[in-house]
Amino acid sequence: MGMDVNELVAKIAKGGRVQELSSGSDRAVGSNRTFRLWTDNSTRILKAYGSASRERRERHALQVLKDAEGLPKVLDRGADGELHWAVFQDAGSWSLNSLPENLSLAKRAGTVLRAVHESDASDMTNLARGIDQEWVTVDFISTFKRLERYRGRLEISAELLDEARGVRPPFASPPRVAHTNPSPDNFLVNDSGDVTLINWEWATLAPIEWDLSRALWLLSLESGHAAASSFAEGYGAAMDPAQLDRWTVYHAGMMLVYESENRIKGRLDDLSYLIDELRRAVTGSKTPV
Numbered sequence: 001m002g003m004d005v006n007e008l009v010a011k012i013a014k015g016g017r018v019q020e021l022s023s024g025s026d027r028a029v030g031s032n033r034t035f036r037l038w039t040d041n042s043t044r045i046l047k048a049y050g051s052a053s054r055e056r057r058e059r060h061a062l063q064v065l066k067d068a069e070g071l072p073k074v075l076d077r078g079a080d081g082e083l084h085w086a087v088f089q090d091a092g093s094w095s096l097n098s099l100p101e102n103l104s105l106a107k108r109a110g111t112v113l114r115a116v117h118e119s120d121a122s123d124m125t126n127l128a129r130g131i132d133q134e135w136v137t138v139d140f141i142s143t144f145k146r147l148e149r150y151r152g153r154l155e156i157s158a159e160l161l162d163e164a165r166g167v168r169p170p171f172a173s174p175p176r177v178a179h180t181n182p183s184p185d186n187f188l189v190n191d192s193g194d195v196t197l198i199n200w201e202w203a204t205l206a207p208i209e210w211d212l213s214r215a216l217w218l219l220s221l222e223s224g225h226a227a228a229s230s231f232a233e234g235y236g237a238a239m240d241p242a243q244l245d246r247w248t249v250y251h252a253g254m255m256l257v258y259e260s261e262n263r264i265k266g267r268l269d270d271l272s273y274l275i276d277e278l279r280r281a282v283t284g285s286k287t288p289v
Contacts, residue, residue, distance in 0.1 A: 003080050005033055005048045012046055012087065013037045021045075032201075036090065043090040044075060048083060054201045055084035061203035064123045065177070070112030072198050091198060092190030099189060100223035103230040108195045109187045110234025113215060116197070117208045119177045130175030130205025136250075140169040143253045150260035154268055160279055164253060167285045170209065170246035178206035182215040184222050213239060213247030221277065245284035252278040 003011070009018055017038040022031075032054065035046045049055040055077075065071055073089035099105055121130075144165045147154075151161055179186075180202045188196045212232075216239060220228035232238045239247075252274050259271055 003083065005083065008048060008080065008083060008085060009035055009037075009046060012085075014039065037087075045088040045090050046085060047088065048085045049201075052079075052082065052084050055079075055086065057203070058199075058201045059086075061124070061200040065116065065119055065200075065203075068115050068119055070109075070115065070195055070197050071200075072196055088198075090190070091188040091196035092194070094189040095185045096187040096189070096195075096219065096227070097184035097222045100227055103226055105187075105189055105193065105195060106219065106223070106227040106230040107234035108193075109182075109197070109215075110231040110236075112187070112195055112197050113179070113182055113211060113231075114235045114237075116179060117176050117211070121175070121177045121205055124177050125204050131172070131178075131207065131210065132175055133172040133207075136172040136207065136210075137169040140250050140253075141165075143250065143257055146257050147253055147260075150256070150268075154256060154260065154271065154275065156256075156275055156278075160275075160282065163282045164249055164278060167246055167249050167282055170213070170250055171243055172207035172209060174207070175205035176208050177203070178208065178211050179203055180206060180210060180214075182211050183218045184215075209239065209243070209247060212237070213244055214251055216244060217248045217251060217277075221273075242285055242287040245281040245287075248281035249278060249285055252281060 013035075019036045021034040021036055031050045033048045033050075035048075037044050037046055049058075059074075059077070062071060062074060072091055074086055075089055076087040078085055096106060096109055144161065147156070147164075148161060150156075151158070179197060179200065181199065182197060186197060186199050188198055190196075212235060215231060216228045219231050256271060256274055256278070260268065
């Protein structure tokens with residue numbers, strides 16, 4: 001039998017100080033766990049993957065994008081039985097959502113995401129076509145069919161769900177290299193102001209609007225409109241407001257389904273902000289593009 005996560009941490013830390021960065025909800029079976037390790041007056045990040053497939057996908061993405069700026073630097077990798085792990089250079093103790101007033105960092109993060117989208121896509125995936133317009137349209141419809149199962153538990157009105165189903169699926173440009181979850185807390189910032197985009201396990205080929213809309217929406221929600229505008233400036237492009245709202249309807253629906261399907265226990269009333277955002281975006285999506 002291989003070692004468990006705690007034994008792995010003790011082995012790699014070699015008696016140094018350890019801080020777990022994973023939240024309690026991240027410690028479910030199959031989830032990753034991350035730790036900051038202090039050794040020789042420096043820090044490193046240890047990531048213990050919830051599955052071999054997670055480690056494999058992230059390793060592949062970082063190898064493909066090895067020349068891109070703003071990506072995490074791998075110092076070591078290994079496996080012990082079914083436990084796969086990697087040690088990264090510490091990318092910083094802050095993130096965009098903890099530094100909402102620093103608009104220059106939001107702009108820099110936009111530049112990082114733009115470079116990802118401009119990377120060579122040929123080696124990213126073996127998918128025949130990636131996530132394209134047809135895929136988005138089909139999955140958009142499927143998402144709100146699945147959400148119907150949890151409508152009562154989430155306290156979503158039948159009227160709101162019907163309106164969301166009636167939204168036109170968002171426009172999707174041809175697939176490019178995409179992170180798929182460039183949320184503010186995935187952009188880390190160090191003492192020098194360097195910005196690093198972490199957590200690449202779900203990278204694939206997808207329309208750039210998937211990443212850009214998710215980043216702009218969540219940054220606006222968590223850090224304000226000025227931060228989102230600075231991000232768009234750094235990226236070099238903005239989104240039509242109605243299209244952004246259509247993507248927001250989609251993202252909010254996916255997040256509600258994910259949380260409903262993956263929370264084994266516990267209430268869902270802390271997701272009321274997502275329902276509010278779904279309602280707001282459904283209204284905004286009706287504006288002609």
